Amino acid sequence: MFSIVQRGQHVLNHAVTLIGILSVFIALSSYALLQQGGAFNLPSTISGVSPQATVRMSRRFGSVGSKEKENNKLTFDLQADLTPLFNWNTKQIFVYLTAEYPGKSEGSSNKVTYWDKIITSKDNANLTLQNEKSKYSVWDVEDTFRNREATVKLEWDIQPYVGILISGETTGEVDVVFPTPPTGEEARAEKMKKRQQKQH
Numbered sequence: 001m002f003s004i005v006q007r008g009q010h011v012l013n014h015a016v017t018l019i020g021i022l023s024v025f026i027a028l029s030s031y032a033l034l035q036q037g038g039a040f041n042l043p044s045t046i047s048g049v050s051p052q053a054t055v056r057m058s059r060r061f062g063s064v065g066s067k068e069k070e071n072n073k074l075t076f077d078l079q080a081d082l083t084p085l086f087n088w089n090t091k092q093i094f095v096y097l098t099a100e101y102p103g104k105s106e107g108s109s110n111k112v113t114y115w116d117k118i119i120t121s122k123d124n125a126n127l128t129l130q131n132e133k134s135k136y137s138v139w140d141v142e143d144t145f146r147n148r149e150a151t152v153k154l155e156w157d158i159q160p161y162v163g164i165l166i167s168g169e170t171t172g173e174v175d176v177v178f179p180t181p182p183t184g185e186e187a188r189a190e191k192m193k194k195r196q197q198k199q200h
């Protein structure tokens with residue numbers, strides 16, 4: 001009753017099972033390696049955080065029906081050595097600077113991402129940034145950030161060759177208060193000044 005096909009299937013089943021076991025083993029051992037290297041307690045220094053608020057009317061910046069929408073950007077300094085996130089099972093890492101702040105309802109919190117970077121090599125994993133500008137202009141679900149206090153920190157994801165995405169955050173964090181955006185009058189004056197500077 002044993003045909004070639006049946007035997008082939010049997011071998012294949014074994015192979016699939018073996019690959020499955022091997023993948024789990026690789027994922028677990030590289031996770032252990034990360035833990036050993038202190039990946040989940042990496043220090044970072046975030047400093048010189050300077051948030052700037054503006055008011056936008058465009059849909060591209062979260063405004064609906066041309067209603068004024070408060071946007072927020074920031075500049076920051078950062079020092080973080082993310083080298084320990086790299087081992088033989090690390091394909092690349094994704095790092096991002098976030099701000100977390102209290103939401104509208106009790107106990108809830110909101111989070112925004114100002115900046116991110118993909119790092120594909122251990123050689124580029126020691127980050128030193130100075131006066132770095134946020135990549136994104138962010139807005140809240142509400143019209144304004146209401147001067148709430150936010151915690152800024154650096155988080156990361158590891159994309160492994162084998163296994164699932166691993167996430168964590170560095171231990172350094174800093175508190176900032178969202179500034180009040182300039183009023184209509186101030187914003188106009190600011191625009192005028194910029195226009196004049198451009199002409200010179």
Ligand SMILES: *[C@@H]1O[C@H](CO)[C@@H](O)[C@H](O)[C@H]1NC(C)=O
Pocket residue numbers: 079081083126127128
């Ligand atoms: C990472 O960069 C900082 C600042 O330039 C330096 O002090 C530190 O020694 C570097 N770490 C490694 C592992 O190269």
